[in-house]
Structures are given as structure tokens and as C-alpha cells.
Amino acid sequence: xxxxxDAALIVGYAAGATDLDEATLWSVEVxxxxxxxxxxxxxxxxxxxxxALLDRVATSLSVEIxxxxxxxxxxxxxxxxxxxxxxxxLLPWLSMTAGLLVTALLLETAMPALPSVVLLIAPVAPxxxxxxxxxxxxxxxxxxxxxxxxxxxxxxxxxxxxxLLVAVPLLALAGLGAGAPVALTLVPxxxxxxxxxxxxxxxxxxxxxxxxxxxxxxxxxxxxxITEDLPVLLRPDSLGVWVLVTVAMxxxxxxxxxxFRRLSSTN
Amino acid sequence: MRAVSAAETAPTGYAWAVxxxxxxxxxxxxxxxxxxxxALGTGVHGLLGPNGAGKTTLMRALATVVxxxxxxxxLLGHAADxxxxxxxxxxxxxxxxxxxxxxxxxxxxxxxEYMAWLKEMPKAAIPDAVQRAIDRVGLAAKAGARMKTLxxxxxxxxxxxxAIVNDPSVLLLDEPTVGLDPEQRLEFRELIRDLGVDxxxxxxxxxxxxxxxxxxxxxxxxxxxxxxQGTPDTLxxxxxxxxxxxxxxxxxxxxxxxxxxxxxxxx
Numbered sequence: 001x002x003x004x005x006d007a008a009l010i011v012g013y014a015a016g017a018t019d020l021d022e023a024t025l026w027s028v029e030v031x032x033x034x035x036x037x038x039x040x041x042x043x044x045x046x047x048x049x050x051x052a053l054l055d056r057v058a059t060s061l062s063v064e065i066x067x068x069x070x071x072x073x074x075x076x077x078x079x080x081x082x083x084x085x086x087x088x089x090l091l092p093w094l095s096m097t098a099g100l101l102v103t104a105l106l107l108e109t110a111m112p113a114l115p116s117v118v119l120l121i122a123p124v125a126p127x128x129x130x131x132x133x134x135x136x137x138x139x140x141x142x143x144x145x146x147x148x149x150x151x152x153x154x155x156x157x158x159x160x161x162x163x164l165l166v167a168v169p170l171l172a173l174a175g176l177g178a179g180a181p182v183a184l185t186l187v188p189x190x191x192x193x194x195x196x197x198x199x200x201x202x203x204x205x206x207x208x209x210x211x212x213x214x215x216x217x218x219x220x221x222x223x224x225x226i227t228e229d230l231p232v233l234l235r236p237d238s239l240g241v242w243v244l245v246t247v248a249m250x251x252x253x254x255x256x257x258x259x260f261r262r263l264s265s266t267n
Numbered sequence: 268m269r270a271v272s273a274a275e276t277a278p279t280g281y282a283w284a285v286x287x288x289x290x291x292x293x294x295x296x297x298x299x300x301x302x303x304x305x306a307l308g309t310g311v312h313g314l315l316g317p318n319g320a321g322k323t324t325l326m327r328a329l330a331t332v333v334x335x336x337x338x339x340x341x342l343l344g345h346a347a348d349x350x351x352x353x354x355x356x357x358x359x360x361x362x363x364x365x366x367x368x369x370x371x372x373x374x375x376x377x378x379x380e381y382m383a384w385l386k387e388m389p390k391a392a393i394p395d396a397v398q399r400a401i402d403r404v405g406l407a408a409k410a411g412a413r414m415k416t417l418x419x420x421x422x423x424x425x426x427x428x429x430a431i432v433n434d435p436s437v438l439l440l441d442e443p444t445v446g447l448d449p450e451q452r453l454e455f456r457e458l459i460r461d462l463g464v465d466x467x468x469x470x471x472x473x474x475x476x477x478x479x480x481x482x483x484x485x486x487x488x489x490x491x492x493x494x495x496q497g498t499p500d501t502l503x504x505x506x507x508x509x510x511x512x513x514x515x516x517x518x519x520x521x522x523x524x525x526x527x528x529x530x531x532x533x534x
Contacts, residue, residue: 089370140368144429147330148385149357261353262334 093129115230123188126167131209133159153257194249201256281344284467289338299324301491311463313478330362361435371415382429419446456481479516
């Protein structure tokens, strides 16, 4: 690689000399692949008629390119981002979250005697979409995706983030509409999402979401609707606890990253 | 033509691209693959077996989609069980599932691009690789059509395109010829012969004649166990013992199965 072929050889190669043996030809070609200087010498060493031919081809090509249609520019970046972060199959689940919140808001305005329904429903509102984001049933291409290197916790987190990007503004709006503290609508929701993923590493994301949502509805939502009293958990003093739970659950989920490499049948 | 890098021609550090020892894989509660020993190197291997023999379950395990219930599975020199980085193994695998789902609104090109991205290919290499894969399966004219508008055979070919887009060292095709017309099947045979030159291709099929002409090696399994592994000619030679079928290979297939069933009944 260090020695350049001598000038006579280059000129002979450029002219297509027939007296060069194959071994010499190959060594020249291999050298040319990596040496721009020698490529320039080949271009310069070509016979006059070859250079004229190349010129002619170049001129006619540029005329053709000028007169032809210009290359179509495709707006791809946005559509690619949308495909990756938001799989179409999640749309119905996100609209379910939206529907849930709208109903809660209506309920709250209709029956002011009840404790804030938006606050009560907020922690579990995004869970259906989170469960659907990592599920054999709801992703038509699950088998293709489960076999790819990108499948794993990163993909689940990315999809969950996609869900949250839609759910969090909805929750914030609903919280503002209901006059509830926005932090108390958002942080419990994040805590439940993180807990779903952490628990999902053990029993599958779908079961984890169903279990956590069920437990919340049975243990907190229903009793507080019956007693018409906002539970301690959703009063402003509890915010610190929710933050702690969120951080702990997110940390736990990260340590169990390997469990998400395969999309098991429990998902 | 494309330049071949040194990494591609470097010798591999393993004897078999796919090596299974005493492999057991569950499909639901049923042990669909039960103590299978299999070693596959470079070439085209045809996977034959009656319905319920465990072909699809074996394919899923080899594609690292499902976790083996027991035994050892080594893919491309790396153990493909837990506690290993499946990412590295998965980058070298191409997989076409039997029932392959896709997002109906994606165009063929978007679908193959998305899969190439999930296979963690370098971003700069994706457009060329996608175009090449689509060309190889003969879908170039339909690259801009949405997946849902394609016929069954075309969808199948798009599936093959996504499987080969990353130039896999292990290519697993589960029933790839379903829905292909006779001419396309000929082209498909040509394609897998071409791919089998430098990678390990495993094709599961019911069409014995496909195996006879396109495969260098036949793997016959029944009830999750290996019945026979050898060349198509050896399989055809078993046909002289008698057995139902119209061609020597078919006769060999049914003779071997009958013999295996008789042996199992004795046990």
C-alpha cells in the first residue's frame, strides 16, 4: 500500500494496455481504491480520445439532468419520527384515556359534592395505553419486532413516553379545568406508569397495568366516592411520597431491563 | 456490485451458525420442541415436518422471540439464553414469521425502513439496503404502495424483504412460499440459493419439491424431535423403501416419518 505504481504502469493501465498481467492489474486496482492521488494520475494519464469521450458524456449528461424533472423531495423526517414514537395501534387506547378524562371532568362539574373525580382517575388514566404499548395482542407486528435488537426496555420506554406525551397535556388540561393542583394530577400518574413497568418486568406489563388499576379503583377510588371524601393520598401533603415512589419504581424498572428482551405471552 | 469489506470475509469464530443441544421450547403449556439436537452451517436448509411437528415453535426459538424451556441454543457463536446480550445476536438474524403482522398504513418502503431501523442498521446504510432488499424480492414497482393494498403474495415478499434487509448471517423463513405463484416461487428459489452461498438459511415449508430443488440440506422433525438431517438426495434414497408420494423426495419423506412413528410407538 505504501509504494505507488510507477508512472508508466499508470499510463498503461489508463490506456487499457493488454500486456499487463492479471496480478499487476489487481495490485494497481487495489492501490487505486485507497489512493486518491493515483486515481487523479489515472484520470490525467488517459489517452486524448478517452478524455474527449468522457467530456462528451459529461456534457450530454448535464444537459439531460438540466432538462429532466428535478428530484422529488420527500418530507420524511416528521413521518419517520411519528412512526417510531407512536404506533398507530395505540390511538384507540389514547382516545380511551381522553374519553375517561372528559367524563371525569363532566362528572365533576355535574356533581360538585363529590371529591375531585379528575384527581381520583388521573393516576390510572394512561395505564390502558401503556399496557397496549407492550403487548402481543395489540401490536400486529409483535413477532417481527420482538426478534429485532431494538426490542427491549428502551423500546417500551420510548412507547410509554409517546403515551405520556399525549396523556400528560390532557391530564394537565383536565386538572386545570377541574381547578385541582396540576402536580397532584401528574406525579401520581407518573408513579403508576413507572410502577407498571417495574411490576411488568416480573408478571408482564398487561397484568401489571390491570392489577395496579384494579387495586387503585377498589382501594382508593370507590371508597372515596362512597364516603365523598378526598383520600389522604391525594392531598397536597402527599406529593413528596408520590415523587419518591416514582423515582424508586423507575430505578427498579431500570435494573430489570433484561426482562423485556422478549415479548412474553403474558404481555 | 458492492465493495466487500474485510470484516465480511473474515473467518467466523464458530463452527455452526445455529447449534441446538437438547433444546426444549414450550408453545403455551405444550412442549412443542422436545430435546432437539441440531447443527446448521452455511447453506440452505429445508425444515420439513407434519403439522404440529414444532416447526414454527422452533423457528420462534431460533429467532430469539420465545425463551427456550431447556437445553442449550447457540446462535452465531453466542449463547442465546438469558444473561447474554441478545442484541448482538439479533443484529445477525433475519426472520419472517408464519403469520406476519404489519402496520397496514405503511408503504412497502416505510415498512422495510422501519424494520431496518429496528435492526439497528447504521442510518446512512438504510436507504440503499432497503432499496436492494425490495429489488431482490421483485417489489420495486410497488415500493410506494401501502401494505394493505398489496396481494397476499406481495405482502409475503415484503416480509422476505424485511428479513433480508440487514444481510443476516442466519435467515429464518417460516412458510415463505405461501401465496406465491409458480413463477415467483422459481424466483424465490433463486433468491435463497443466492443467499445460502454465504449465510445460513432455514426455510420451513410443506412443499417437499421446493426442498428437493432449492436446499442443500434437509431437516425433518416430528413431534419436536429430529428425525433426519442430510442432503435431499439421501432423503430421496429412503424413498426406495416404499412410502406414499409422487416424487422420490416425497416418498423418502413419508417413509422416514412412518419409520419414526413406528419407533416412537415401540418406546
